[in-house]
Amino acid sequence: MGKKKQEKYGTNDAGGGAGTDAKMSGKQYEEELYRLHVELVKLQEWAKATGAKVCILFEGRDGAGKGGVIKAMTERVSPRVFRVVALPAPTEREKSQMYVQRYIPHLPAAGEIVIFDRSWYNRAGVERVMGFCSEEQVDSFLRAVPLVERAIIQSGVLLLKYWLEVSEAEQTRRLQARINDQRKTWKLTDMDLKSYSRWYDYSRARDAMFAASDTEESPWFVVHSDDKRRARLNIISHMLDRIPYEAIPRKKPKLPARQKPQGYHEPDHPYRRVPDRF
Numbered sequence: 001m002g003k004k005k006q007e008k009y010g011t012n013d014a015g016g017g018a019g020t021d022a023k024m025s026g027k028q029y030e031e032e033l034y035r036l037h038v039e040l041v042k043l044q045e046w047a048k049a050t051g052a053k054v055c056i057l058f059e060g061r062d063g064a065g066k067g068g069v070i071k072a073m074t075e076r077v078s079p080r081v082f083r084v085v086a087l088p089a090p091t092e093r094e095k096s097q098m099y100v101q102r103y104i105p106h107l108p109a110a111g112e113i114v115i116f117d118r119s120w121y122n123r124a125g126v127e128r129v130m131g132f133c134s135e136e137q138v139d140s141f142l143r144a145v146p147l148v149e150r151a152i153i154q155s156g157v158l159l160l161k162y163w164l165e166v167s168e169a170e171q172t173r174r175l176q177a178r179i180n181d182q183r184k185t186w187k188l189t190d191m192d193l194k195s196y197s198r199w200y201d202y203s204r205a206r207d208a209m210f211a212a213s214d215t216e217e218s219p220w221f222v223v224h225s226d227d228k229r230r231a232r233l234n235i236i237s238h239m240l241d242r243i244p245y246e247a248i249p250r251k252k253p254k255l256p257a258r259q260k261p262q263g264y265h266e267p268d269h270p271y272r273r274v275p276d277r278f
Helices: 002-008 024-052 065-074 133-155 168-180 190-196 199-213 226-243
Strands: 052-059 083-087 114-117 157-165 220-224
Touching: 002 024, 024 114, 024 226, 052 065, 065 083, 065 114, 065 133, 065 157, 065 220, 133 157, 133 190, 157 199, 220 226
Parallel strands: 052 114, 052 157, 083 114, 157 220
Antiparallel strands: none
16 A cells, blocks of 8 residues: 555545535546445455455444445455455354354355444444443443453454444434334334434433543544545545555456357247336
């Protein structure tokens, strides 16, 4: 990586568009995203070639745009390299385990980039606010998590942590849109509705989490995500700046000549065709 890439994709400030009111056009967004997708493919090939291990955590308030960022990041790369992990609620067996135990098997092996759509920080956020764990369990987690992350990093994993911060007004608008749009109703759970009323409990939990786990070794990067397009671009470019990848030389493929039919004819029997309705 280096100076040239930082000049092309901006600084290491993952601000998500804070400080600018100009609306980004769809055309400008698609052009910038295309360029970043090209770099993500280079990152993918570098990870495969070098055996690099990258782990990216996305946390934030409900409706902050985590899913949109992850979709933008992964839509043009291989799911075998870019793995998205979004764990369901723990089973009774998992509840009896050491807290981070169920996350450990999902950490990247060589040549993998793992993206956590929420992570072990559930304990410091939703579990704390909604009363799914005790304050003693939260305190124990916050004391232990810097040590756990140090062990992860020392094992050779490049760990990046992003917090998406959305304003109260924008969160309300997005959650209301989920209620009104039948394509989005699956995104709104009973837990989301209960969490919505506890804005300041989440603020206090976030602040305590940052105080305990924002370290020089494993810092948090905050992204203001009211402007979804800018937030996505800023996060991807910031991530690329933080990873020392290089373009792997690759010979441009050329399609070979296709074989001759050698007497082959399409069969006469009808296929079960999908009707033309559009």
